[in-house]
Amino acid sequence: MTRKKAGGHGPTIFDVARAAGVSYSTVSRIANNYEFVKPTTRERVEAAMRELGYVANVQARSLAGGRSQxxxxxxxxxxxxxxxxxxxxxxxxxxxxxxxxxxxxxxxxxxxxxxxxxxxxxxxxxxxxxxxxxxxxxxxxxxxxxxxxxxxxxxxxxxxxxxxxxxTNRVGGQAATDYLVGLGHRRIGCITGPLSVGCAQERLDGYAAALQAHGLAYDPALVVDGDFLEPSGHTALRTLLTLDQPPTAIFASSDSMAIGAIRAAAEAGLRIPADLSIIGFDDIPEAAADAVALTTIRQPxxxxxxxxxxxxxxxxxxxxxxxxxxxxxxxxxxxxxxxxxxxx
Amino acid sequence: MTRKKAGGHGPTIFDVARAAGVSYSTVSRIANNYEFVKPTTRERVEAAMRELGYVANVQARSLAGGRSQxxxxxxxxxxxxxxxxxxxxxxxxxxxxxxxxxxxxxxxxxxxxxxxxxxxxxxxxxxxxxxxxxxxxxxxxxxxxxxxxxxxxxxxxxxxxxxxxxxTNRVGGQAATDYLVGLGHRRIGCITGPLSVGCAQERLDGYAAALQAHGLAYDPALVVDGDFLEPSGHTALRTLLTLDQPPTAIFASSDSMAIGAIRAAAEAGLRIPADLSIIGFDDIPEAAADAVALTTIRQPxxxxxxxxxxxxxxxxxxxxxxxxxxxxxxxxxxxxxxxxxxxx
DNA sequence: GTCCACTTTGCAAGCGCTTGCAAAGCGGGC
DNA sequence: GCCCGCTTTGCAAGCGCTTGCAAAGTGGAC
Missing domain, CATH: 3.40.50.2300 (Response regulator)
Incomplete structure (x- = not known):
């Protein structure tokens, strides 16, 4: 705690002022692009700044009421x-x-x-x-x-x-589900995010809305909670596969969970997409990179x-x-x- | 530029001092864990801090010679x-x-x-x-x-x-190459990083050293420059495949390049690892996640x-x-x- | 030449904090 | 009961900067 800050090293506004033969406030004004400064003065000061390698001290500036950038x-x-x-x-x-x-x-x-x-x-x-x-x-x-x-x-x-x-989370969830319905799927599972998080709820709402729009029943057994992370997608899919009538397609509320689900499906001997369709949400880089390139709803x-x-x-x-x-x-x-x- | 900083809002060290009935320097000392402070005073001041929701102003602290944390x-x-x-x-x-x-x-x-x-x-x-x-x-x-x-x-x-x-980049490069040799490979390609970067050069050195240790010739045709990023791995592998005697194994100096190389290999109809072995370097998360789980040299x-x-x-x-x-x-x-x- | 309205510059105060120095308290040994 | 040395506290200066205010400079209109 006794060490003096390294900061004391650089030139201060005073050094610049002295070098340019003006007052320190003039230097400050120039540093802040104040308009009423005589052009020749400005030049002189800027030259001095350059020469001394002046760099404004952010702490001081911000403390005195300026911006920190x-x-x-x-x-x-x-x-x-x-x-x-x-x-x-x-x-x-x-x-x-x-x-x-x-x-x-x-x-x-x-x-x-x-x-x-x-x-x-x-x-x-x-x-x-x-x-x-x-x-x-x-x-x-x-x-x-x-x-x-x-x-x-x-x-x-x-x-x-x-x-x-x-x-547009809700619209996205709806689009994902629409797409699956369009492919002919009727039993569509949904792996949600944590529903206390707004966007997870919205995506689920979109899923439900799409189902309804197509006259499909919302089956709570097909909806499993996840937490957006990969392991929860894995677990969720295993749960869904234990159903008497397992889903033929899954909408996962995040790509990470979709990837976890794909892994679980592979472990269960299912081929993607032949035996099970999976769509994700986000379009993270891994989505395109994975073994099974993931169809997904891209968020920009x-x-x-x-x-x-x-x-x-x-x-x-x-x-x-x-x-x-x-x-x-x-x-x-x-x-x-x-x-x-x-x-x- | 006329807007006053929002900072003026929180309580300052003076407010705390007044509330606790001590001087501001005492407050400062307590905030900085100075040892010679009477325990009862310390408690009183800490209570005041808590009550007022005091948060030290980092700018000021750092300007005055303290730490910014x-x-x-x-x-x-x-x-x-x-x-x-x-x-x-x-x-x-x-x-x-x-x-x-x-x-x-x-x-x-x-x-x-x-x-x-x-x-x-x-x-x-x-x-x-x-x-x-x-x-x-x-x-x-x-x-x-x-x-x-x-x-x-x-x-x-x-x-x-x-x-x-x-x-240990050099040792790592050597280990990767050793491993490939141990699997029986004799024509081993190397996709390097940018050689102006120290660690890329070191990994290449390791590759060369391993070759030499096993009595294998260093063939410059088998060594292709990359830049650590995926596309360069893709390009590099295509170059290597045009050789009269293409390599049967590749040491890529980064996982990203290894993944690019795997993709290029797949495009060329090669099966990994049956037709071509590839080892990477880094162990980024994608390495384990990819279709072909990548054997690699982990950097911690x-x-x-x-x-x-x-x-x-x-x-x-x-x-x-x-x-x-x-x-x-x-x-x-x-x-x-x-x-x-x-x-x- | 004088006056006025700008433009341009300087001074001083103050942002909230740390810290050296000095004063005030305190306890024990005599 | 007094003195000494330690612990505990307070005061003031200063970190480098911004900015309101006022003084100084400038030029044109009269």
């Missing part, structure tokens, strides 16, 4: 490719806009989230991107009240006051990240903008995991 | 699972140690790296983790000179002054991230520690992509 990203963890895809989109967009990224994973320690949020909102970051599935009303309310800019990604159930970016994950960033930065730059909810379309990607129904 | 991570981009795995390890360890992560991707914009580094080193972060394949001598020298703590991950060729964590990627974090934090807490180079062992993971050589 950092945006925060709050995610659950990095375990699923789904998240990594979103992060890629975010990172990509951010780097083009000259912002830095601060990544915080909450690792299911709910109690930590609130303090992380309040710390970040104190000026460490200029805005917050949040990809957490549930129960964020508490700090979201705080943020709103403080007029701190934030965007919710893939969160269903936020109030109208929040900026949000998500995909990277795109969601990119759009969230743009939305956030608009709101950082113009705090009075009304909040917006953006819904991105999902799309059916046909690969090799589904086939027409064959009796028997 | 943030460590920076500099990576090329997030495109490859290899990196994501390392990041997972880092994130995991960090969150247990109560540090935050600031992620910067350089996206091959070399010129940006230097300014990113100098900004971060000014106090935004307490230390730096660097996963960049090449040419970092310039700022690494700066960092060393400033006594700013940093750790290089998977970088070969750093000087002895840097902390570094890496895997998450472990590398974790160890790097621990090393970095040791050095942050004790700046005078001598630097250390840690080399983690690679290990052969047998799956289904390699088979004994069958003549014909």
């Amino acid at each position: 950092v945006i925060g990203l709050l995610v659950y963890d990095l375990a699923s490719s789904y998240l990594v895809e979103i992060v890629r989109g975010i990172d990509d967009e951010l780097s083009q806009l000259d912002y830095d990224l601060m990544l915080s994973t909450t690792h299911r320690r709910k109690h930590k989230e609130a303090s992380v949020v309040s710390r970040l909102a104190q000026g460490v970051v200029d805005g917050l991107l949040i990809v957490l599935p549930r129960n964020l009303e508490a700090y979201v309310a705080d943020l709103s009240q403080q007029h701190f800019p934030y965007v919710l990604i893939d969160y269903t159930g936020g109030d109208r006051a929040s900026n949000a970016v998500r995909a 994950l990277q795109e969601m990240g990119r759009i969230a960033v743009r939305l956030l930065i608009e709101h950082i730059e113009n705090p009075d903008l009304p909040s917006s909810h953006i819904e991105l379309p999902t799309r059916l990607i046909e690969r090799n995991s589904c086939a027409p129904y064959r009796a028997g | 943030v460590i920076g991570l500099l990576v090329y981009d997030l495109a490859s699972s290899y990196l994501v795995e390392i990041v997972r390890g880092i994130d995991d360890e960090l969150s247990q140690l109560d540090y935050d992560l600031m992620l910067s991707t350089t996206h091959r914009r070399k010129h940006k790296e230097a300014s990113v580094v100098s900004r971060l080193a000014q106090g935004v972060v307490d230390g730096l983790l660097i996963v960049l394949p090449r040419n970092l001598e310039a700022y690494v020298a700066d960092l060393s000179q400033q006594h700013f703590p940093y750790v290089l991950i998977d970088y070969t060729g750093g000087d002895r002054a840097s902390n570094a964590v890496r895997a 990627l998450q472990e590398m991230g974790r160890i790097a974090v621990r090393l970095l934090i040791e050095h942050i807490e004790n700046p005078d520690l001598p630097s250390s180079h840690i080399e983690l062992p690679t290990r052969l993971i047998e799956r289904n992509s390699c088979a004994p050589y069958r003549a014909g």
Whole structure:
């Protein structure tokens, strides 16, 4: 604790001011693109900055009320490719806009989230991107009240006051089920995500709606809970296969679960898609890479990240903008995991 | 630019001091775990902190010479699972140690790296983790000179002054090749990574060494350049298959390239492993998930991230520690992509 | 030449915190 | 009961920057 910060090394605004023969506030103004500066002065100062290799101290700037040019990203963890895809989109967009990224994973320690949020909102970051599935009303309310800019990604159930970016989950679930029905399937199983998570519920709703639209009964025995992760897809399929009349097609609410289900099917000696059709949701990179290339409903994950960033930065730059909810379309990607129904 | 920071909202150290009836420095000392504080005072102040929901302002703390409890991570981009795995390890360890992560991707914009580094080193972060394949001598020298703590991950060729964590690439390449020879293969192809990157060269060296150890000639025609990414593995294998005497086994210097190669082999009508054995390097998640489960040399990627974090934090807490180079062992993971050589 | 309305620059205060220094408390030995 | 040395607390300065306010400069209209 006695060590002096390494920071003391670089040139400060004062050094630049001295070198350019102006006051430090002039330097600050130039660094912040203030308009009323004589062009010759500006040039002189910029030359001095270049020469000294001046880099503004972000802490000081932000403490004094400026921007940090950092945006925060709050995610659950990095375990699923789904998240990594979103992060890629975010990172990509951010780097083009000259912002830095601060990544915080909450690792299911709910109690930590609130303090992380309040710390970040104190000026460490200029805005917050949040990809957490549930129960964020508490700090979201705080943020709103403080007029701190934030965007919710893939969160269903936020109030109208929040900026949000998500995909058309219900429509996607319906499209997946429609597709299976179109192939002639009548007993269609569904492996859901955790139903406390909005998008999982919406996908299930889409499934149910499609069934109804085609005059098929909703059979609760065909609907098994999962948690979006691969092992739960594996388990769920095994459960479904124990049924007297097992399904001939499955809609899995995430690709990871679909991949788990495919594995379970293979273990049970079923051929995909000949004996069992499976459709996923997300279109993570593994979906295309797997042995059986997975037919799935694509969510534009990277795109969601990119759009969230743009939305956030608009709101950082113009705090009075009304909040917006953006819904991105999902799309059916046909690969090799589904086939027409064959009796028997 | 006129908007006042949202930061003004939370309670400050002064509010806590007033509430607890002590001076602000006492509060600061308690927040920093200073030892000479009367237990009853400590309790009173901690109660006040809890009650007010006090969260230290990182900017101010770091500006005043304290720690930011943030460590920076500099990576090329997030495109490859290899990196994501390392990041997972880092994130995991960090969150247990109560540090935050600031992620910067350089996206091959070399010129940006230097300014990113100098900004971060000014106090935004307490230390730096660097996963960049090449040419970092310039700022690494700066960092060393400033006594700013940093750790290089998977970088070969750093000087002895840097902390570094890496895997035994040469030994791994040798083990892979040994294994193939042990299966009876004599014509063994090698798909390399970019040879300007240290670890790619080392793996190739291992390949050559194993060949020599077994009295096999090194045939340059069997060695094709790749760039660690999947498409280059695909291309490389096609090149190898045009040879008069194509190889019967391949050592790919990354799993992604191995997967690309497997795909190319399948397109050429070859069965893996019956007609062609392929071994990879890394053991990324896709390796196990692919249609043909990939035999590979595992690098303990998450472990590398974790160890790097621990090393970095040791050095942050004790700046005078001598630097250390840690080399983690690679290990052969047998799956289904390699088979004994069958003549014909 | 004077005055006014800009434009351009400088000064000072303050963002919330850490920490060296010094003052105040406290307990034990005599 | 007093002194000494330790523990405990407070004060002030300062980290590098932004920004409101006011002073200084500039140019055109009269």
